[in-house]
Amino acid sequence: xxxxxxxxxxxxxxxxxxxxxxxxxxxxxxxxxxxxxxxxxxxxxxxxxxxxxxxxxxxxxxxxxxxxxxxxxxxxxxxxxxxxxxxxx
Amino acid sequence: xxxxxxxxxxxxxxxxxxxxxxxxxxxxxxxxxxxxxxxxxxxxxxxxxxxxxxxxxxxxxxxxxxxxxxxxxxxxxxxxxxxxxxxxxxxxxxxxxxxxxxxxxxxxxxxxxxxxxxxxxxxxxxxxxxxxxxx
Numbered sequence: 058x059x060x061x062x063x064x065x066x067x068x069x070x071x072x073x074x075x076x077x078x079x080x081x082x083x084x085x086x087x088x089x090x091x092x093x094x095x096x097x098x099x100x101x102x103x104x105x106x107x108x109x110x111x112x113x114x115x116x117x118x119x120x121x122x123x124x125x126x127x128x129x130x131x132x133x134x135x136x137x138x139x140x141x142x143x144x145x146x
Numbered sequence: 147x148x149x150x151x152x153x154x155x156x157x158x159x160x161x162x163x164x165x166x167x168x169x170x171x172x173x174x175x176x177x178x179x180x181x182x183x184x185x186x187x188x189x190x191x192x193x194x195x196x197x198x199x200x201x202x203x204x205x206x207x208x209x210x211x212x213x214x215x216x217x218x219x220x221x222x223x224x225x226x227x228x229x230x231x232x233x234x235x236x237x238x239x240x241x242x243x244x245x246x247x248x249x250x251x252x253x254x255x256x257x258x259x260x261x262x263x264x265x266x267x268x269x270x271x272x273x274x275x276x277x278x279x280x281x
């Protein structure tokens with residue numbers, strides 16, 4: 058299993074880092090297994106909220122697209138809800 | 147000492163008034179009607195009469211709402227709730243995989259890549275601060 062740093066999640070979504078993009082593609086196809094905890098999810102969402110060059114509406118859109126993509130990643134394990142509950146506890 | 151204190155208070159107040167003037171020139175306003183308990187309203191009006199810190203009731207309410215929002219946004223339990231709702235919405239999102247990736251590609255072109263790393267670092271600090279406050 059590969060645990061990705063927040064940088065990789067953000068750059069894989071919005072950056073021009075081909076390694077990060079490649080890793081996300083692999084997780085998407087289930088060729089690599091990964092997990093993301095709610096803390097890192099929060100970090101990534103905070104980063105999208107601060108992304109230079111995008112309007113507030115576009116930042117919201119990026120967050121939705123990011124989360125949508127995560128929910129479809131075959132290689133990403135654990136139920137998000139349970140992670141969020143632990144995050145809130 | 148008292149005079150110095152008074153002067154700095156005056157300076158802070160005039161600075162605040164300048165900011166309010168600037169605010170009223172540049173910001174678009176929405177009219178919001180709120181029902182207040184009479185006693186709370188009287189208490190607020192008494193405070194404004196006695197202190198004169200706020201130019202009017204509207205300024206006081208605006209700032210109170212802003213502070214409350216900041217406070218709530220810093221609450222980890224609410225962050226978790228927000229993430230959970232965003233995820234639930236994301237699961238219902240009807241966009242196809244190709245459309246999703248195309249749209250990300252478009253948005254990627256608009257992003258200032260050089261500053262993206264700074265955004266992540268700043269996000270790390272904000273998240274760490276939030277959790278440090280919680281523990």
